[in-house]
Amino acid sequence: MKIFLDTADLSEIRRAADAGLIDGITTNPSLVAKVAEGDVSVMYREICEAVDGPVSLEVLAVDRETMVTEGRKLAAIHENAVVKVPLTEDGLKACSDLVAEGHKVNVTLCFSVSQALLAAKAGATFISPFVGRLDDISGEGMQLISQIRQVYDNYGFDTEILAASLRHPMHVVECMLIGADCCTLPPKVLWQLSSHPLTDKGLAAFLKDWDAAGTAI
Numbered sequence: 001m002k003i004f005l006d007t008a009d010l011s012e013i014r015r016a017a018d019a020g021l022i023d024g025i026t027t028n029p030s031l032v033a034k035v036a037e038g039d040v041s042v043m044y045r046e047i048c049e050a051v052d053g054p055v056s057l058e059v060l061a062v063d064r065e066t067m068v069t070e071g072r073k074l075a076a077i078h079e080n081a082v083v084k085v086p087l088t089e090d091g092l093k094a095c096s097d098l099v100a101e102g103h104k105v106n107v108t109l110c111f112s113v114s115q116a117l118l119a120a121k122a123g124a125t126f127i128s129p130f131v132g133r134l135d136d137i138s139g140e141g142m143q144l145i146s147q148i149r150q151v152y153d154n155y156g157f158d159t160e161i162l163a164a165s166l167r168h169p170m171h172v173v174e175c176m177l178i179g180a181d182c183c184t185l186p187p188k189v190l191w192q193l194s195s196h197p198l199t200d201k202g203l204a205a206f207l208k209d210w211d212a213a214g215t216a217i
Contacts, residue, residue, distance in 0.1 A: 001175065001176050001180060001181065001182060001183060002023040002024065002053075002160075002181060002182035002183075003021060003022050003023055003172075003182070003183060003184075003185070003190070004022060004023060004024040004025055004026050004053075004054075004056075004162065004182055004183065004184035004185075005022045005024075005025050005026075005184070005185070005186075005187060005190060006025075006026045006027075006031070006164070006184040006185055006186050007025070007027070007031055007186060007187055008027045008031045008032045008034070008035050008036070008043065008047065009031075009034075009035050009187070010035075010043070010046055010047060010050065012187040013025060013047060013050050013051065014050055015187075016187065016190060017050055017051050017052075021190065022051060022053070022190075023051075023053045023054075023182070024051060024053035024054040024055060024056075024080075024182070025047055025050075025051055025053075025054075025055040025056065026055075026056040026084070026106070026128070026162070026164065026184040027044075027047070027055070027056060027057060027058060027084075028058050028084070028108070029058060029060060041073075041077055044057055044074070044077050044078070044081070045077050045078055048077060048078035048079075048080040048081055049078065051080065052080075053080065054080055054081075054082045054104065054106075054125075054126075055078070055080045055081055055082060056082045056083075056084040056106040056108075056126070057074040057077070057081050057082065057083065057084060058084035058085075058108065059071055059074065059083065059084065059085055059094075062086070062088070062090060063090050064090040064091075064093045064094045064097070067085055067090060067091065067094035068094050068097045068098060071083035071085065071094060071098045071103060071105075072098075072101070072103070075098070075103045075104075081104075082104040082105065082106050082125060082126065083098055083103055083104065083105050083106070084105075084106040084107075084108050084128075085098075085105060085106075085107055085108070086107075086108055086109050087107050087108065087109050087110050087115050087118075087119060091107065092107070092118055092119065092122045093122075095107055095119065095122040095123060095124055096122045096123055099122070099123035099124070099125075100123075104125040104126075105123070105124050105125050105126075106124070106125060106126040106127075106128055106162065107119040107122070107124040107126070107127050107128065108128040108164070109128070109130060110127050110128055110129040110130065110144075111129070111130060111133070111134060111139075111144070112144070113144060113147040113148055113151055116129065116144075116148040116151065116152075116159075116161075117151055119159060120152060120155075120157040120158075120159040123159075124159045125159065125160065126159065126160050126161075126162040126182070127148065127159050127160070127161055127162065128162045128163075128164040128184070129141070129144050129145055129148060129161065129162075129163060129164065130164050130165035131144070131145065131163055131164065131165050131166055131167075131171055131175075132165035132166060132167040132171070133165050134165075135167075141165070141171075142171075142174045142175075142178065145161065145163050145174075145175060145178050145180055146178050148161050149161060149178055149179050149180070160181035160182055161179075161180045161181045161182070162180070162181065162182040162183070162184060163175045163180040163182070163183040163184070164183075164184050166183055166184070166185045166186075166189060167189070168189060168192070169189060169192050169193050171183075171185075171189075172185060172189065172193060
């Protein structure tokens with residue numbers, strides 16, 4: 001499963017990329033607003049250059065024509081850029097238009113399997129179902145991932161399932177078991193994946209024994 005980092009913070013992106021742990025980046029207007037300074041297109045280009053993989057950059061428009069116009073500008077920033085559009089009627093139409101022009105598109109804010117089907121039919125490169133936000137309203141986010149996986153496999157869609165709004169490591173584990181193509185997670189969750197108390201305990205014991213032996217490498 002591909003792991004994307006859900007952030008616009010260049011320091012976190014470079015930290016994860018330096019460790020060879022991530023396959024791409026997702027951003028959204030809220031994440032960008034937290035760190036943006038000056039020309040946002042410059043920041044977007046720096047993010048695209050920091051990773052060897054897709055970088056989702058979201059349009060701000062809500063109508064088809066303006067989404068397509070903004071999408072073309074975003075796609076022109078870097079070859080890694082993926083245009084991110086909302087799962088609305090206009091967003092689906094914009095997706096079809098942009099895909100027809102050869103651009104990659106991430107359709108975001110997906111909350112139902114029927115929405116995911118329409119995004120795939122519109123030619124989406126990625127579909128982004130929001131797991132945590134469904135859980136927040138007593139829904140079953142992982143059930144949605146499982147249903148989309150089944151539908152895409154049933155009908156041979158190439159759209160990749162990019163599980164989003166992941167709140168903790170078990171979300172990631174469940175995505176792996178279900179068969180999501182990708183998941184995007186905040187830096188905190190990425191580093192939680194590598195942490196385990198038994199690892200820390202074992203390492204401390206090894207070092208203590210080594211020091212007691214008084215041996216040098």
